[in-house]
Amino acid sequence: MKTIEINGHLREALGSKKSKELRREGHVPCVIYGGGENVHFHADERELNKLVYTPDVFLINIKLGDKKVQAVLREAQYHPVSDKTLHMDFIEVVPGKAVALKLPVALAGNSIGVKNGGVLRRNAKALYVKGVVDTLPDTITIDISKMKIGSTIKVGDVSIPGVEMLEAANRVVVAVKTSRKAIADEEAEEAAEGAEGAAEGAAEGDAASEESTEG
Numbered sequence: 001m002k003t004i005e006i007n008g009h010l011r012e013a014l015g016s017k018k019s020k021e022l023r024r025e026g027h028v029p030c031v032i033y034g035g036g037e038n039v040h041f042h043a044d045e046r047e048l049n050k051l052v053y054t055p056d057v058f059l060i061n062i063k064l065g066d067k068k069v070q071a072v073l074r075e076a077q078y079h080p081v082s083d084k085t086l087h088m089d090f091i092e093v094v095p096g097k098a099v100a101l102k103l104p105v106a107l108a109g110n111s112i113g114v115k116n117g118g119v120l121r122r123n124a125k126a127l128y129v130k131g132v133v134d135t136l137p138d139t140i141t142i143d144i145s146k147m148k149i150g151s152t153i154k155v156g157d158v159s160i161p162g163v164e165m166l167e168a169a170n171r172v173v174v175a176v177k178t179s180r181k182a183i184a185d186e187e188a189e190e191a192a193e194g195a196e197g198a199a200e201g202a203a204e205g206d207a208a209s210e211e212s213t214e215g
Contacts, residue, residue, distance in 0.1 A: 001138055004050060004058040008041040010065065019087075028085050032062065032071055034099070035092035039069065045085060052076055052085055055104040055125070059093065059133060072101050072133065093133050100166060102126040103136065105173060109145030113176035118149040121175045127155065128166040135162040147176045 008030065011018070019029045022042045030048075032039040041064055051058060051073050062069045071090040079086055091099045104126045114120050127140055137160065142153055156169030 001059045001133060001136060002056060003061065005061045005063065006043055006047050006051075008043045008062045008064045011040040011042055014040060023084075023086065028088055030088045030090060032069055032090045032092050033074070034071075034097075035069070035094065039064070039092075048085060048088060051088075057101065057103055057136075057138060060090065062090070072099055074101060096132060098130050098132050098164075100128060100130045101136075103129050104139050106139040106141045107144050107174060108141050109143050111144045111147040111151075111176055113147050113149040113151060116149060117179055118176040119179045120144070121177055122173075123175065124155075124167075124171065124173045127158075127173070129160075130164040130166055131162055137163075142174060144174060144176075147174075149176050149178050151176050 009027075011029070022029055026045050027042040028045050028048050029040070029042050032041070041062070043062075051060065057072065060071050060073065062071055070093045072093060074089040074091045076085055076089075077087040078084065091101065093099060105122075105124055107120075107122070111118070111120060129136070129140070140158060140160065142158065144153070147153070152172050152175040154169065155165050155167045155171045155173060158165060158173065
């Protein structure tokens with residue numbers, strides 16, 4: 001897992017009023033859970049954007065004065081209009097202890113169904129998982145090369161050693177759907193086969209009629 005360092009500052013005062021002041025100053029209120037006592041701090045929004053505007057998952061070294069806490073991002077909250085980051089939750093990484101986080105989903109290969117005119121539907125760009133950080137992959141890679149039109153891959157179909165999936169097993173991650181082009185091609189093929197069959201039937205009928213006339 002990639003590592004990144006963030007400079008944080010311990011919060012001396014809590015509450016919504018103080019949080020609004022921090023946001024006006026370009027900082028984001030944050031909390032670190034999982035290490036016993038919750039740690040409240042704030043950090044420069046520009047630094048935290050390195051964690052937000054990327055599909056990558058990082059192991060984060062958070063510097064808090066002379067102390068350093070290793071953590072992973074658990075969740076970020078955004079303003080519904082401006083999309084600015086309002087708050088971030090982190091989970092402290094404890095050696096040997098599993099953590100829950102989101103891993104991005106990467107697709108590998110070229111789907112047979114897409115080659116035949118189907119449309120690829122990605123229903124999940126990331127999935128919640130649980131595992132020890134040292135054993136977690138950077139991404140969940142799914143091979144779609146054998147997927148035909150109508151095929152789906154669900155969470156229950158994804159298996160990674162040492163990783164527990166926290167999503168519903170029947171949640172569809174990726175699917176190949178029938179497109180108008182695929183339907184049109186199929187109908188054209190069926191029409192061509194029908195015309196060919198009709199032509200063969202007519203030819204056989206003409207041949208039989210000629211034999212009857214000769215007789």
